[in-house]
Amino acid sequence: MLKVLRILVFMLFLVVLASFYGITYRQSIISHMSLFPAGYIFNAFNPKPFTTQANGTIYVLSTKPSLSSSETFTENIARTEKTSLGTNNTSSVTSGSISSTPINPSDILEGGDSIIFLETSDRMQLPSLVLCAIESAAHVYKDRPVVYFMKGLNDTNSKVTAMEYFPMLSSFNNVYFFPLRMDNIFKDTPLLSWYQKVNQDKEPHWVHISADGCRLALLWKHGGIYMDTDMISIRTIPHQNFLAAQASKFSSNGVFGFSSHHNFTWQSMNNFVKHYNAKIWGHQGPHLFTRVLKELCDLPQFQGLEDITCRNITFLNPQRFYPISYPSWKKYYQVWNSLPTFNDSYALHLWNYMNRNIKVNMVPGSNTLVEQLYKQHCPSTYAAIITNQTAPF
Numbered sequence: 001m002l003k004v005l006r007i008l009v010f011m012l013f014l015v016v017l018a019s020f021y022g023i024t025y026r027q028s029i030i031s032h033m034s035l036f037p038a039g040y041i042f043n044a045f046n047p048k049p050f051t052t053q054a055n056g057t058i059y060v061l062s063t064k065p066s067l068s069s070s071e072t073f074t075e076n077i078a079r080t081e082k083t084s085l086g087t088n089n090t091s092s093v094t095s096g097s098i099s100s101t102p103i104n105p106s107d108i109l110e111g112g113d114s115i116i117f118l119e120t121s122d123r124m125q126l127p128s129l130v131l132c133a134i135e136s137a138a139h140v141y142k143d144r145p146v147v148y149f150m151k152g153l154n155d156t157n158s159k160v161t162a163m164e165y166f167p168m169l170s171s172f173n174n175v176y177f178f179p180l181r182m183d184n185i186f187k188d189t190p191l192l193s194w195y196q197k198v199n200q201d202k203e204p205h206w207v208h209i210s211a212d213g214c215r216l217a218l219l220w221k222h223g224g225i226y227m228d229t230d231m232i233s234i235r236t237i238p239h240q241n242f243l244a245a246q247a248s249k250f251s252s253n254g255v256f257g258f259s260s261h262h263n264f265t266w267q268s269m270n271n272f273v274k275h276y277n278a279k280i281w282g283h284q285g286p287h288l289f290t291r292v293l294k295e296l297c298d299l300p301q302f303q304g305l306e307d308i309t310c311r312n313i314t315f316l317n318p319q320r321f322y323p324i325s326y327p328s329w330k331k332y333y334q335v336w337n338s339l340p341t342f343n344d345s346y347a348l349h350l351w352n353y354m355n356r357n358i359k360v361n362m363v364p365g366s367n368t369l370v371e372q373l374y375k376q377h378c379p380s381t382y383a384a385i386i387t388n389q390t391a392p393f
Contacts, residue, residue: 105147105178112223112260114145118180119229120211122152124165128362128385129230129352131166132378136233136347138172139377146172149180149214168384182210189217190269194276203278212253212284216269223260230352231255231321232377237346242314243289244321248301251289254349255321264313268292305344319344326351332370333360339372348373 108114115137119126138146169175186192191213200206215226225237231254240259246252258265271292277283293299297310308315323342324331329351342348350370362370364386374382 105149105176106222108145108147108176108178109218109222109224111145114147114222114224115141116215116218116224116226117146117148117229118211118214118226119148119150119152120180120207120214124150124152126166127352128374128381129350131168131381131384132374133227133229133231133233134175135169135172135378135381137227138169138175140233140236142174144174145176146174147176147178149178149185149218151180151182153177153179168380171380180214182214185214185217185221189220190266190273191217194273205278205281209278209284212288213269213272215253215256216265216272219256219258219260220262220265220269221260223258223262225257226255227347228254228349228352230350231347232350232373233347234342234377235346237320239314239316241312242316243293244316245302245308245318246286246322247318247325249290249294249299251286251293251315252322252349253285253289255347256289264292264296267295316346317344320346321349323348324351326354329354330360332373333362333368335367336369339369 109116117130117134117137119130134146134148182195183192186195195213200210203209218224219226227233237257240257241262241264242257243251243264244255268288272284272288275283275288275291280287293310293313293315296313299308299310299315302308302317305317305319307317307320318325323340323345332348332350362368362374362385364371364382371382374385
């Protein structure tokens with residue numbers, strides 16, 4: 001009996017000791033989490049702190065403690081603490097069990113389900129509509145990476161993370177910003193020879209034409225969905241290989257999706273180079289997609305809300321993204337007596353190119369359709385406008 005009692009007392013002691021150790025361990029983790037510098041951002045797809053170095057590369061600090069050794073964890077915390085207190089020596093970061101590993105865009109895009117946006121100008125102060133496009137996509141596609149390639153992320157300003165430019169997006173764990181490097185994007189595609197020969201200074205629409213090329217190359221290599229930055233997402237697109245009709249027998253290239261190495265994107269890149277004409281607006285964009293699609297199928301007229309199938313490509317009805325056509329684009333900036341439901345749409349294209357000179361903007365309190373869209377689909381961006389954290393249009 002005495003022996004049994006001793007065993008019970010010993011077991012009780014072990015339970016109390018384990019409980020005390022667990023509490024102390026958790027408190028240690030919480031207290032040391034505050035030691036990570038403010039520049040670090042955590043991401044749900046790769047939950048490690050990362051920061052942008054002077055060379056424009058985003059690095060992850062990955063801790064690799066031995067699971068069987070509490071001493072290794074303590075040593076890691078000590079090294080992290082030393083680094084966060086101002087030791088900016090790369091060798092100290094990479095020494096021991098903390099390694100500095102660059103985040104390659106390919107690592108994020110390799111799943112083939114990313115939502116991709118592009119900025120081929122050098123601007124870093126983004127209009128609110130761009131931020132709304134990114135935020136709305138992050139809401140709708142919660143379990144998918146939302147990736148924004150920016151040409152303006154270069155060696156000069158990449159010492160701070162892109163999130164510091166756009167704090168309204170900092171709460172989204174699935175949003176990524178990467179420098180846009182066209183030579184790397186066009187590598188191993190038919191577009192590389194064109195890019196190496198073209199005189200960018202003499203191209204009247206270079207920002208748009210280069211974006212036309214980049215979106216094709218990225219989806220050929222990685223797959224996913226490309227969207228223009230004036231498109232507000234409202235629900236998920238239930239198709240993998242699709243084009244968006246702007247009208248009957250005419251495709252847009254403002255939103256499209258394909259699996260990697262799809263024949264359509266390869267044919268489009270070849271057609272891009274073979275029939276290149278920078279003087280005609282949209283020749284490398286919507287007109288290109290329409291040319292290639294018509295080579296594959298004889299497209300019928302849309303009769304209602306139906307979509308059209310062309311081989312293994314779904315040609316989506318204009319209502320899916322363009323329920324308000326471009327001649328009527330100002331309706332987005334008007335007050336409606338009864339708000340449309342857009343029940344047949346996946347996203348809304350706001351035709352920002354039509355607004356490039358007039359620059360009608362979303363005004364808080366105006367009760368316009370665009371204000372209602374901001375409130376519902378990009379509330380963080382809307383709040384930032386109210387507090388003057390972003391450009392209005």
